[in-house]
Amino acid sequence: MQLDWTGLAEVAAVSTGVTVATVVVFALGVLGLARAEAAREGDGATDAVGLGVAGLCFLACAAVVAYGIYLIVPQFH
Numbered sequence: 703m704q705l706d707w708t709g710l711a712e713v714a715a716v717s718t719g720v721t722v723a724t725v726v727v728f729a730l731g732v733l734g735l736a737r738a739e740a741a742r743e744g745d746g747a748t749d750a751v752g753l754g755v756a757g758l759c760f761l762a763c764a765a766v767v768a769y770g771i772y773l774i775v776p777q778f779h
Contacts (some may be wrong), residue, residue: 727762727763728759728760728763730755731755731757731758731763734751734752734753734756735752735753735756737749738753738756
């Protein structure tokens with residue numbers, strides 16, 4: 703049995719990069735929610751920018767998860 707080490711390294715690098723990027727985007731979404739909550743507690747106003755950033759970040763995370771499931775499940779192809 704022969705192993706394609708270059709291919710294995712590529713898959714490992716891409717999966718690590720996507721994982722780190724997804725975690726960072728999710729953390730930015732949590733930060734957006736925290737800023738919106740802080741604005742609501744501070745002066746009672748809603749922070750539309752914080753909520754918008756949070757929504758976009760969580761939508762991007764959901765899209766990454768959906769694409770991963772699409773790649774894994776063969777009935778979707």
